Amino acid sequence: MTDEQRKASEDFTYGCELCTSSDLTVDPAAAEMLTIADELGISTMFSRAAEMKPCPIGAEGACCKLCAMGPCRISGKDKEGKTGVCGATLETIAARNFARMVAAGSSAHSDHGRDVAFTLKAVAEGEIEGMRVTDEVKLAKVARDFGIEIEGKDVSAIAGEVADVALSQFGQQTGELLFARRAPEKRQALWRNLGITPRGIDRDVVELLHRTNAGNDQDYEDILDASMKCALGDGWGGSMIATDLSDILFGTPEPVRSAANLGVLSPDQVNIVIHGHEPLLSSVIVQSTRKPEMIELAKSVGAAGINLVGICCTANENLMRQGVPPAGNMLHQELSIITGAVEAMVVDVQCVFQGLARTAEYFHTKLITTSEKAHIKGDGVVHIQVDEHRPVQAADEIVRRAIENFPNRGDIHIPTETGQLIAGFSHEYIRHMLGGKMRASLRPLNDNVMNGRIRGLAAVVGCNNPRTKQDAGIVHIVRELIANDVLCVVTGCAAIASGKYGLLAPETMEYAGDGLREVLETVGIPPVLHVGSCVDNSRILTVLSEVVEEGGLGEDISDLPAIGICPEWFSEKAIAIATYCVASGAYVIFGGVGSPVAASLELMDYMITGWEERVGGKLAFIQDHEAIVASALDTIDAKRAALKIDAPRERVLFDMEMRRELDV
Amino acid sequence: MSKIIASAAIRGAHSIVGKAEAALARAKEAYGAETAVEFPNTAYYLPVIYGLTGEKVERLSDMDRVLAIAQDLLPESPSERLWLPYLGDTLDAGIATLLAEECIEAMRYVTNDPPPVNELWLGAADDVIMRARGVEFVDGTAPGFAAVVGAAPDNATAVRLAREMQEKMLYVFMAGRDGATSFAEQLDAEGVQLGWDSRLVPFDTEVYGHIYSLGFATRAAMAFGGVQPGDFERILRYNKNRIFAFVLAMGEVTDEWYATAAGAISYGFPTIATSDIPQILPTGVCTYEHVVSNISCDELVQKAIEVRGLKIKVTEVPIPVAYGPAFEGERVRKEDTYVEMGGQRSTAFEWLRTVDASEVTDGRIEVVGPDIDDVEAGSVMPIGIVVDVTGRKMQADFEPVLERQIHHFLNYAEGVLHMGQRDLIWLRISSSAKRAGFELAHIGEILHAKILDDFDAIVDKVQITIYTDPAKVDEWREKAEESYAVRDERIAGLTDDTVDVFYSCSLCQSFAPNHLCVVTPERLGLCGAYNWLDAKASNELNPAGPNQPISKGELLDPTLGQWSGVNEFIYAKSNQSVERMSCYSLLTDPMTSCGCFMCIIALLPMCNGVMVVNREFAGMTPSGMKFSTLAGMIGGGVQAPGFMGIGRGYIASRKFLSAEGGLSRVVWMPKQLKEIMASSLAPRLEEMGDPDFLDKVADETIAETEEAVVEYLTTAQHPALTMDPLF
Structure with missing residues (x-):
């Protein structure tokens, strides 16, 4: 290495340093924008959270507003013994509130999945201009999983049948969801035994709402069983359909290089921000921004080109497959507009907040809503209803409007921070990266967990929340876990957060523990793997099931030295995810604002000890970051001990007899 | 840091694929795109390509498709910063390398530039070698192979390493030079015997030659x-x-070595290097570490065995020369012989007998008469080797089983040659063995150690007396011959009808999971290595082992040789893939084959008969297929009526194809097989009343096509022509 190279190498950072001057965020780019917002007198989620305290009764799940005999609030020192007007106990009230969060969160993921299935159906029937099946291999695999005969059928026919079967999963009234068969045998048996195998995605949501309607299910254990059933229909149903069918349509992710944070906005190009959760329109917008005539048009208005960036999971969907850089996670939606450099923000569904409309009014930014399910009332908000059969037309119109808006740009202020990252770790690619085309498998992963180089696996997932210091928990926990040889996978806003601070760059292996680092060096991966958007938590379920199947780490997901952590949750969707992970056998820790059922100690305890006894998973709410890490490592070590892989293994040497026992 | 390895391997892969493309362009230009290309005598085309891609390369133009696949597999090198995952890519690069290397090597058989085979380098192994040697990988006599690249620091180290691997029963495959020399050339310079027989196999000066090592491995999986x-x-x-193979990299590891090693890693074969290259220790693709480096030559073999996860059981034999199966094929030439016994030049015999425990002092070795030291170089001596064994489970039936092992046990000693059995043995002891201190008592040491080790379940004590005093030799020979006669009588009386149990042999299930041999007194195992008595002894030795007794059960069909017990057993133990099996039929429910068969029987419909071809015969047969092609059709544990693999000894059995009319159905055999079988068939032909039958059987000097066979049969009045139609 020459001196120059060495200097360049020293100067090069993969992500931004933690900001220490702000109480609201550890992201220096966000801190910078918050200062500007203050200067301009623009309110943000951060400032509004500071101004308005959360309702203390609602925050703990002790407010029941299910009927007009109430709303009843159970509070005060002796609240454990109090009931509502109807006599509902604190446990019942808290459990019903929790259940309704699960139902709403599951609905969001699953309705997203339904739309992807409709898109696949339309593509199969040739109804969508410019779109076709991208991953035929995955199509065949999903078809086989659905029990569809594919011999002698063309791609369109198979895609049509896959879409039909996927759609049938929503309205199915009896039986079991097909993807639930992907779970380890033992887990499936457990679900059947408890009667919580989901029957139909919609049915189990509706039933949960029925149960929690006034005067129905008033046994919190039963309510929580029904919540698990509903949530399983999300994880092993709606979300898994969303993931797998998106892969079929838009391509199964493989590693891509990109960058994250507000620094990806361009000072001299037309900036378009795609925000929300769905891949359809946004993927077409990606194509549109690459059209020569669009680039020409941009140049004609004085821009250097078109720069497409993302927020939230629309960002993740397009990052994973196309390398579109995320400008930030959920809390950056307003901040990106405050840079003054965004010509258009195009939103679809979920986590798209009305505050955007007010923020956009201060700037030239066009806020464009596109989903018939997610309109926003506000001056200057443009709704372009996408004809789902003609998305290209809508995409072109959106891009053109953004370009035309460029001359209206005023002062801009773009923070310089970006984190370099690698994304695109689908479960298929994870197998590939461990063995190439011909030896693709999870064996090396299992082996290195068994031999202790990898102490355990952690999924760090979920949101940002302005009531907790932005990214502080995510970054701290991820860094500690990798330093302790825990391989992390990340999704959603936690993934984008990891990217901002360089945790998704392979160079970060330097900060991993010695054992983990050896594996990272061998495979050439970062210590933190970006596996996708929040519906892609279903990828984690698939990987864990495959890890079990690969052998050597027990017979069920609950045997694995693995943990799920959501450090900064805010959404009902996060609660749904937590519930299906627990029901699948995982220990899940939620950090940040605390438990939505904190009012009931009995319920809190049941979600730990009761659920663990029942399904092998548990849900704990722990606010201290150090305590989260300690609890995670304890659990991992306990699982290792139960698997008897906590001590170094002797090297087994094989003679002929032993080789005959090996599977070929 | 394995990124260095990944980068080097990917560079190497690009280089080798590029060379293959250039070589192909040149070869097509010079010889034409449709020029045939093949390795000698194999049914597996270019085996690595065939195995991994299913592509049959028969002409130069076929290589276009293969190199397109290789190109497609070739990844980009990992970037300096923000690199994408490279392990999977590196393994892909390794596979691309192998595909390209096999094209390069195969083209040399067309262009002869340089010739793929000369007096040192052996080039591609044909299917005959692969099957014969493959069996040793099946039964464990060869625990694995070392693919050696480069050269030892000096010739003496090379010899020492080779001996060490031979003693551990490993095959040593050699290709690639480090600088001006290679491991094979170092051994050759020191006069070490190279070749398949000594398990030291030199393939090529270029590392590309290891495609033959991987070709061997790939064919094993298919065969x-x-x-x-x-x-x-x-x-x-x-x-x-x-x-259980591994790569030993000795010397400076080049990009092309890395690329080839990456290919080997996909097979689960790790690399152990002498130089200080980066290591890849996490496990997964291989059983344990993938690359281990900076290992001194002293520890190299031991380390390699440990990294591959190989357990090798070596019996310590206290003799002054090297010992192991790798020396079995070693020749002792006349000019190197110090002393010779038997071989019709002196009286010589070996006899193993069971005696009462009180008469055996375990480990007692006595030489009666002069020792080697007492005679001049080049002498001929008489010898009688009498082995007394005792054991609670020893049976007289096992005596010949154990006695036949003397041949192998003595041959394993470096510098000792043993041939024949009973009173027809021929022994040579080389001058170098004599110089090393070898004495006749060491023959006793070998037999004592090996018999106790291999037969510990039935033998408790062993003592050996070696007679060289002529009078004593003659006296003991008479006793031995009496015993041989008793044995012969007993064996003659042993028929399928007189026993209640047959034995299974599932030794090959490790390789062919659905295949099972049924060994009966009148039909030995198809590999020729196990007759009924062997299987019985083996079952005593290892009751849970591969040879299990099969109660015959009800006789369902005497002509076909079907018993209810046999059918039930075979259904259960063939993973429910074979429901019925005839012991005596080629056409109805024939026995399946693993891949180790000595001979193949194939139907010749026009002749109303069958041909029998032995695996040593490389020529064309009247079936229109060579042995290697036929072998590809019947291996792997499937029933293929009309085709069957057998042990040679079965041809002389009364039950040979008795369902189809017996030996009279044989219309064609290679000349060599006729010669080998002549003496054992003689009594059977007498019995048939057709002592000149073999003359009526055509061979390759008479007929190479089925039409020509028919013609000859007519002239020779072969009985098959007048027998009932086969179907």
Whole structure:
């Protein structure tokens, strides 16, 4: 290495340093924008959270507003013994509130999945201009999983049948969801035994709402069983359909290089921000921004080109497959507009907040809503209803409007921070990266967990929340876990957060523990793997099931030295995810604002000890970051001990007899 | 840091694929795109390509498709910063390398530039070698192979390492030079015997030659494991879990070495290097570490065995020369012989007998008469080797089984040659063995150690007396001959009808999971290595082992040789893939084959008969297929009526194809097989009343096509022509 190279190498950072001057965020780019917002007198989620305290009764799940005999609030020192007007106990009230969060969160993921299935159906029937099946291999695999005969059928026919079967999963009234068969045998048996195998995605949501309607299910254990059933229909149903069918349509992710944070906005190009959760329109917008005539048009208005960036999971969907850089996670939606450099923000569904409309009014930014399910009332908000059969037309119109808006740009202020990252770790690619085309498998992963180089696996997932210091928990926990040889996978806003601070760059292996680092060096991966958007938590379920199947780490997901952590949750969707992970056998820790059922100690305890006894998973709410890490490592070590892989293994040497026992 | 390895391997892969493309362009230009290209005498085309991709390369133009696949597999080198995952890519690069290397090597058989075979380098192994040697990988006599690249620091170290690996029963495959020399050339310079017989196999000066090592491994999966060509996943997994091979890299590791080693890693074969290259220690693709480096030559073999996860059981034999199966094929030439016994030049015999425990002092070795030291170089001596064994489970039936092992046990000693059995033995002891201190008592040491070790379940004590005093030799020979006669009588009385149990042999299930041999007194195992008595002894030795008694049960069909017990057993133990099996029929429910068969019987419909071809015969047969092609049709544990693999000894059995009319159905055999079988067939032909039958059987000097066979049969009045139609 020459001196120059060495200097360049020293100067090069993969992500931004933690900001220490702000109480609201550890992201220096966000801190910078918050200062500007203050200067301009623009309110943000951060400032509004500071101004308005959360309702203390609602925050703990002790407010029941299910009927007009109430709303009843159970509070005060002796609240454990109090009931509502109807006599509902604190446990019942808290459990019903929790259940309704699960139902709403599951609905969001699953309705997203339904739309992807409709898109696949339309593509199969040739109804969508410019779109076709991208991953035929995955199509065949999903078809086989659905029990569809594919011999002698063309791609369109198979895609049509896959879409039909996927759609049938929503309205199915009896039986079991097909993807639930992907779970380890033992887990499936457990679900059947408890009667919580989901029957139909919609049915189990509706039933949960029925149960929690006034005067129905008033046994919190039963309510929580029904919540698990509903949530399983999300994880092993709606979300898994969303993931797998998106892969079929838009391509199964493989590693891509990109960058994250507000620094990806361009000072001299037309900036378009795609925000929300769905891949359809946004993927077409990606194509549109690459059209020569669009680039020409941009140049004609004085821009250097078109720069497409993302927020939230629309960002993740397009990052994973196309390398579109995320400008930030959920809390950056307003901040990106405050840079003054965004010509258009195009939103679809979920986590798209009305505050955007007010923020956009201060700037030239066009806020464009596109989903018939997610309109926003506000001056200057443009709704372009996408004809789902003609998305290209809508995409072109959106891009053109953004370009035309460029001359209206005023002062801009773009923070310089970006984190370099690698994304695109689908479960298929994870197998590939461990063995190439011909030896693709999870064996090396299992082996290195068994031999202790990898102490355990952690999924760090979920949101940002302005009531907790932005990214502080995510970054701290991820860094500690990798330093302790825990391989992390990340999704959603936690993934984008990891990217901002360089945790998704392979160079970060330097900060991993010695054992983990050896594996990272061998495979050439970062210590933190970006596996996708929040519906892609279903990828984690698939990987864990495959890890079990690969052998050597027990017979069920609950045997694995693995943990799920959501450090900064805010959404009902996060609660749904937590519930299906627990029901699948995982220990899940939620950090940040605390438990939505904190009012009931009995319920809190049941979600730990009761659920663990029942399904092998548990849900704990722990606010201290150090305590989260300690609890995670304890659990991992306990699982290792139960698997008897906590001590170094002797090297087994094989003679002929032993080789005959090996599977070929 | 394995990124260095990944980068080097990917560079190497690009270089080798580029060379293959250039060589192909030149070869097509010079010889034409449709020029035939093949390795000698194999049914597996270019085996690595065939196994991993299913592509049959028969002409130069076929290589276009293969190199397109290689190109497609070639990844980009990892970037300096923000690199994408490279392990999977590196393994892909390794596979691309292998595909290209096999093209390069195969083209040399067309261009002869340079010739692929000369007095040192052996080039591609044909299917005859692969099957014969493959059996040793099946039964464990060869625990694995070392693929050696480069050269030892000096010739003496090379010899020492080779001896060490031979003693550990490993095959040593050699290709690639480090600088001006190679491991093979170092051994050759020191006069070490190279070749398949000594398990020291030199392939090529270039590292590309290791494609033959991997070709061997790939063919093993297809021939013995029944893996379909193109099922790359199973071919590679089969090798990871069955063929315990490893790469020894000695010298400076070049990009091309890295690329080839990356290919080997996909097979589960790790690399152990002498130089200080980066290591890859995490496990997964291989059973344990992938690359271990900076290992001194003293520890190299031991380390390699440990890294591959190989357990080798070596009996310590206290003699002054090297010892192991690798020396079995070693020749002792006349000019190197110090003393010779038997071989019709002196009286010589060996006899193993069971005696009462009180008469055996374990480990007592006595030489009665002069020793080697007492005679001049070049002398001929008489010898009588009498082995007394005792054991609670020893039976008289096992005496010949154990006695036949003397041949192998003595041959394993470096500098000792043994041939024949009973009173027809021929022994040579080389001058170098004599110089090393070898004495006749060491023959006793060998037999004592090996018999106790291999037969510990039935033998408790062993003592050996070696007679060289002529009078004593003659006296003991008479006793031995009495015993031989008693044995012969007993064996003659042993028929399928007189025993209640047959024995299974599932030894090859490790390689061919659905195949099972049924060994009966009148039909030995198809590999020729196990007759009924062997199987019985083996069952005593290892009651839970591969040879299990099968109660015959009800006789369902005496002509076909079907018993209810046999059918039930075979159904259960063939993973429910074979429901019925005839012991005596080629056409109705014939026995399946693993891949180790000595001979193949194939129907010749026009002749109303069958041909029998032995695996040593490389020529064309009247069936229109060579042995290697036929072998590809019947291996892997499937019933193929009209085709069957057998042990040679079965031809002389009364039950040979008795369902189809017996020996009279044989219309064609290679000349060599006729010669080998002549003496054992003689009494059977007498019995048939047709002592000149073999003359009526055509061979390759008479007929190479079925039409020509028919013509000859007519002239020779072969009985098959007048027998009932076969079907």
